[in-house]
Amino acid sequence: MNSKSIIMIAYYFPPEGNAAVYRPLRFLKELVKRGWSATVICCQPYHYERHDPQLLSQVPPATPIIRVKGRDPWRAFQAWREGRLKNRLAHSSVEEARQVVAGHYRPWRSRLRELVRTAETCVYRPDLAMPWIRPTTRQTIAACRKGRSDLLWATIGPLSSGVVAYQASVATGSPYVLDFRDPWGLGYYPEECLRPAWAKRIDDQIISRMFQRASAAIFLFKSVAESYVQAFPGALDEAKVHIIPNGFEGGVESFSHAHGERCIVLYTGMLNSYRYDTLLAGLVKLKQKNPTGAGQLQLRFVGEGLRELFNRVAELGLNDVVEVLPPVPSGEVGRLQREAHALLILGRSAGRSGHQLVAGAKLFGYLQAGRPIIGVVPHDETRRILKEVGNCVIADADAPEEVTAGFEKVLTAWSSKTLETLVPSKVACEAYSSNQQIGKLVEILDAAANKQEFRS
Numbered sequence: 524m525n526s527k528s529i530i531m532i533a534y535y536f537p538p539e540g541n542a543a544v545y546r547p548l549r550f551l552k553e554l555v556k557r558g559w560s561a562t563v564i565c566c567q568p569y570h571y572e573r574h575d576p577q578l579l580s581q582v583p584p585a586t587p588i589i590r591v592k593g594r595d596p597w598r599a600f601q602a603w604r605e606g607r608l609k610n611r612l613a614h615s616s617v618e619e620a621r622q623v624v625a626g627h628y629r630p631w632r633s634r635l636r637e638l639v640r641t642a643e644t645c646v647y648r649p650d651l652a653m654p655w656i657r658p659t660t661r662q663t664i665a666a667c668r669k670g671r672s673d674l675l676w677a678t679i680g681p682l683s684s685g686v687v688a689y690q691a692s693v694a695t696g697s698p699y700v701l702d703f704r705d706p707w708g709l710g711y712y713p714e715e716c717l718r719p720a721w722a723k724r725i726d727d728q729i730i731s732r733m734f735q736r737a738s739a740a741i742f743l744f745k746s747v748a749e750s751y752v753q754a755f756p757g758a759l760d761e762a763k764v765h766i767i768p769n770g771f772e773g774g775v776e777s778f779s780h781a782h783g784e785r786c787i788v789l790y791t792g793m794l795n796s797y798r799y800d801t802l803l804a805g806l807v808k809l810k811q812k813n814p815t816g817a818g819q820l821q822l823r824f825v826g827e828g829l830r831e832l833f834n835r836v837a838e839l840g841l842n843d844v845v846e847v848l849p850p851v852p853s854g855e856v857g858r859l860q861r862e863a864h865a866l867l868i869l870g871r872s873a874g875r876s877g878h879q880l881v882a883g884a885k886l887f888g889y890l891q892a893g894r895p896i897i898g899v900v901p902h903d904e905t906r907r908i909l910k911e912v913g914n915c916v917i918a919d920a921d922a923p924e925e926v927t928a929g930f931e932k933v934l935t936a937w938s939s940k941t942l943e944t945l946v947p948s949k950v951a952c953e954a955y956s957s958n959q960q961i962g963k964l965v966e967i968l969d970a971a972a973n974k975q976e977f978r979s
Contacts, residue, residue, distance in 0.1 A: 527972050528560040530663060530672040530697075532684045534652055536565035537582060540575025540853055542792065542884040546704055547678040548581060549772045553961040554968075555583040562672065564663055564687075566655055567592040569602035573827065577852050589662050593655030637717075644718040649726045650707070651714070652683035656690070659683075663691040674972040675699035680707040682726075685733045698738040698974045700967060704769070704884075706747055709754055711877035731758035738971035741765045741964075744904050747880045765967050769887045770955040776893035778946045781864050785821040786937040788897060788930075789863035791856050792885045795828030797869040798920060802899045805918070805926020806841055812927060816934045817844055822867070825859060826850050860892040864942060865933050868909075870900035870920050879903040890952040895936070895945035897929055912947035 531551060535543040551561055561583070567590035582588070647653045666672060675697050677688035688699040708730045710716055718726070734740060734751075735758050742748040748764045781787070810817040824832060825848045836845045851859070860866060866889045871878040882904040889896050890912060900906045901920040909915040916932055918925035936942045953959065 526558060526560070527673045527969070528562070529554065529674045529676055529968065529972075530562045530564060530666055532564050532659070532663060532675060532677040532687050534566045534655065534678075534681050534684050536563055536588070537578035538574055538576045539568070539571050540573040540578055543678075543680070543704060544578065545884060546769055547702070548578070549770070549957045550961065550964055551586070552581065552583060552772070553957055554965070555586065557961070557965060559968075562587045562589065562666055564589045564591065564659060564666065566590070566652070566659075569595075569599050570606060573850060575852050577854050589666065591655060591659045591662055593652065593658060595654040598651070598654070640714060641717045641719075644714050645722055648718075648722060649682040649686065649729050650680070652681040656683050656686050659687045660690045660694075663687055664694045667691060667695040667697050672697060674968060676702065676968065678702045678704060680705055682707045682730065682733075686729060689733045689736055692736060698971045699736075700739045700741065700971050701733065701737050702741045702767075703747070703751075704743065706750065706877050706880045709750055709877050709880070711880065727755070731755050734759040734763075737763060738974050739763050739765055739967050741767050741967065743768050743882070744880065746904065750877070750880060765963070767960050767963055768955060769882070769884055770957050770960050771887045771891040772957050773891065774956060774958070775891055775949045775952045776861075778893045778943050779861075780940060780942065781862055783862075783864070785819055786865070786934055787863045788820065788822045788865045788867050788933065789859055790822070790824045790826070790867040790869070791859065791888075792826045792883070793828050794824065794826060794832060794869075796871060797883070798872045799832060799869055799899075801918075801920050801923050802867075802869065802926055803835060803839055803841065803845075804923035805899070805930065806844055807839055808923055808927040809930055810841075810844065813931060816931060819934060819938070820844055820930060821846055823848065823859075823863070825856075856888070857892075860888075860894060863894060864937050865895040865897055865916075865945070866892060868896060868898045868900065868905060870898075870903050870905055881905075882908055887955050890947060890955055893946060893949070893952075895933060895942055896947060897933060899926055899929075909947075912951040914945055914947050916945060 531547060533547045535541060537544060555561055563586060675688045675691060677684040677699060679685050679701060685701050691697065692699050734755055740759060740763050745766055748766060752759050752761060822844055823846045827850050829847050833847045836842055868883060868886050868889060871881060879902060886905055886908060896909065897916045898905060898909045899918045899920055906917060909917055916929040918929040936945055
């Protein structure tokens, strides 16, 4: 049994329930099972993106959690405004809500928001979590000096988590490992694109120092790792690079036929960063070409960022095909997936820099579900994985006619009760289980913890 101790620096942690939480939480549980002693240092935000207290029950009970608030009046004000707007929309009629949203997107207000965001990119570096760095570094140093850690493990994003690990390592000599969940620092995120050249140069220097001192850097995909090596030449030694994709906890579920008079295709989670215009265009074509089949289909969206989708569905006359529902706790997602006949995954816009480097975290929950998967995706990591696991229905993100054909294929299998022929390979999906990934992670962390070059 391993007796090493670790401090995990994770900006997002339960009761936050957004997608950034699940990878570190999954690996934390596996490490504790294997005898590691862990302390979590996370953010105490002004508000949660997706408050999900049920997730706290999954945190190993003996794990100390140090919650740190970054004092930031500006972000506090923004959180207050956002909360007020959500409350107003929640208590408004559909027409009143449309008027409020329309006013929010008037040209002068959109321009003002763009100016504010540009100013934020100059002030907040390397990201909006910057005020959290200093107090969190103090807490991390204190925890190290109390003998709680052989190793620091920073889960990124935001990049600020890596800065905390770097600064605490400089102060204490503790080695650290960086785990990149997303391509932060590669110009993928909109706020990074707004950042002026002088600010980007400073941020690149910060990232380079993080890579140079790190004992190891973990990335989701080989394509992402190669992009970092190219973007930061000389800073990231390829010998430090490791690949552990996203995944899921437990085994792959066995397929079972769901009941229902309509074929339910489910999408869960955030939508505002995903492209769905081709999807809707394909559904319009389906209604025109095959109205009987369209009448048997119910495309169900459950999650956040769905108001614009709701309005667009109404404009296109797709209310009889598309159902938009509010978010549910994480524990309910599994039930919804079991009730669905197929699961839908979308891709980011091809115009977004670095879109080919990412795969939505929800994809890996889908792989575990043992259900048919429909992907409306560009040529990205999502498409690669769908092809790898086999049997998935894939439509190009620029081809509405492929969307129409894909849904017809699913409807045919549903009506003939042969949906099992569209289920991905169970063996291929099992490769993304944390049960198989944890061994590699422990090997990386063990090697880093045993390094002594930084210790005094």
